[in-house]
Amino acid sequence: MKKTSALIIATIAAALIATATIIIKAPLSKPAELAPERVKLNEILTNDSSQFAELEGLDRKVLAYMKRWEMKGASLAITRNDSLLYAKGYGWADEEMGIEMEPSHIMRMASVSKLITAAGIMVLQDRDSLSIKDTVFGPSGILSDSLFTSIIKDRNHHNITVEHLLRHQGGFYRDPLFSSRDVRHQMQLDNPPVKEDFYRLVLGKRLSFMPGSWQRYSNFGYLLLSEIIEKVSGMSYEEFIRTQVLAPAGCYDMHISGNYYADKRANEVRYYTHNGDGKYIEDYSDNGEIVERCYGGNNITLLSGAGAWCASPAEIARFVASIDGRPEVPDIISQEAFEQMIEYFDKDTYSLGWNDTTPEKGWSRTGTLSGTCALVRQYPDGECWILITNTSTYRGPRQSRYTEALFTQCRELYSSKLPERNLFYK
Numbered sequence: 001m002k003k004t005s006a007l008i009i010a011t012i013a014a015a016l017i018a019t020a021t022i023i024i025k026a027p028l029s030k031p032a033e034l035a036p037e038r039v040k041l042n043e044i045l046t047n048d049s050s051q052f053a054e055l056e057g058l059d060r061k062v063l064a065y066m067k068r069w070e071m072k073g074a075s076l077a078i079t080r081n082d083s084l085l086y087a088k089g090y091g092w093a094d095e096e097m098g099i100e101m102e103p104s105h106i107m108r109m110a111s112v113s114k115l116i117t118a119a120g121i122m123v124l125q126d127r128d129s130l131s132i133k134d135t136v137f138g139p140s141g142i143l144s145d146s147l148f149t150s151i152i153k154d155r156n157h158h159n160i161t162v163e164h165l166l167r168h169q170g171g172f173y174r175d176p177l178f179s180s181r182d183v184r185h186q187m188q189l190d191n192p193p194v195k196e197d198f199y200r201l202v203l204g205k206r207l208s209f210m211p212g213s214w215q216r217y218s219n220f221g222y223l224l225l226s227e228i229i230e231k232v233s234g235m236s237y238e239e240f241i242r243t244q245v246l247a248p249a250g251c252y253d254m255h256i257s258g259n260y261y262a263d264k265r266a267n268e269v270r271y272y273t274h275n276g277d278g279k280y281i282e283d284y285s286d287n288g289e290i291v292e293r294c295y296g297g298n299n300i301t302l303l304s305g306a307g308a309w310c311a312s313p314a315e316i317a318r319f320v321a322s323i324d325g326r327p328e329v330p331d332i333i334s335q336e337a338f339e340q341m342i343e344y345f346d347k348d349t350y351s352l353g354w355n356d357t358t359p360e361k362g363w364s365r366t367g368t369l370s371g372t373c374a375l376v377r378q379y380p381d382g383e384c385w386i387l388i389t390n391t392s393t394y395r396g397p398r399q400s401r402y403t404e405a406l407f408t409q410c411r412e413l414y415s416s417k418l419p420e421r422n423l424f425y426k
Contacts, residue, residue, distance in 0.1 A: 042252075073093055186201070250322065370392050
């Protein structure tokens, strides 16, 4: 019995030693490949990270463009196939304070904000919280509470859908968001108009055309879309967009703009307007003060999803990469939603959020306010170029044509010289 027990113990011991030997001698298994780590772009990007001798000609082109149009500063971001290749600032972020423009500086993007709002609507549609075919007003409309039912008298408003607002086809007789002083006088208000006052002014009138039968660019329509996002999500517009749209896209430093220099973020630029008549006007609040148009000429904050966001071009590039249907960066919207956003009908029909999505030309989104002009241009070959300036010109919205020409020239000369890398990730 003792011999048997000893034999059993010896056998077990030998087995343990053999097992340990196998474990020790076995090659270590290869660790699972880690997903690339996204970075907070505005915390790491500097001009030095995009300083290349072979691209000095590109820098000279941008600086010549700025000199031609008397711009204080500009910032450029370039991606290819959802990889951030280039991000650089030019000129002054704040000349008075002696601060040079860096790619981490944020600027008002004006109507590029509409692209963000449209994406927010598509996120809600993907969650089955709404459909772009839903009606906005009336008993079964999204905005059916007493504020709107008490205002609307023209029942044609009940035919307006979310899609009509996205495509500027609502039929509203007026777009008064840049006329705060006039609206205050017209409505005999004691204070500057708030969004409810604009609702009463516009929705209390008859429509200019039947919804969907024509289009007329409407900031007011995108203010209503911001209201719809709040109603459906149960969150403020800014909170929903920041937490449910921008954060999932990897954008962490986008904000609703303030109206005055004192309201600016720590890394926000100073804005400048062109010299000439109209540079100085009465404050939008009708307080009797004369202000530079870009600081108090309009209530920028009230624009909300129509034009109030500010960001760096690099983060806008990251956002575009998250709604463009490409596989390199996971999209925050479904393939169906992406296809709806870029669906092209004809040159007279706005796309959803985008200005234009002509297949052979690519997609574009422009933005203009006093003190800024912006262009986002996604090309069919996978490149996306984004330029924002902190200076507006006398060309107003037409300035984007000249930026477009700059892009075309620079792409031809320098696209092949861009570095192969991706600054979106560590």
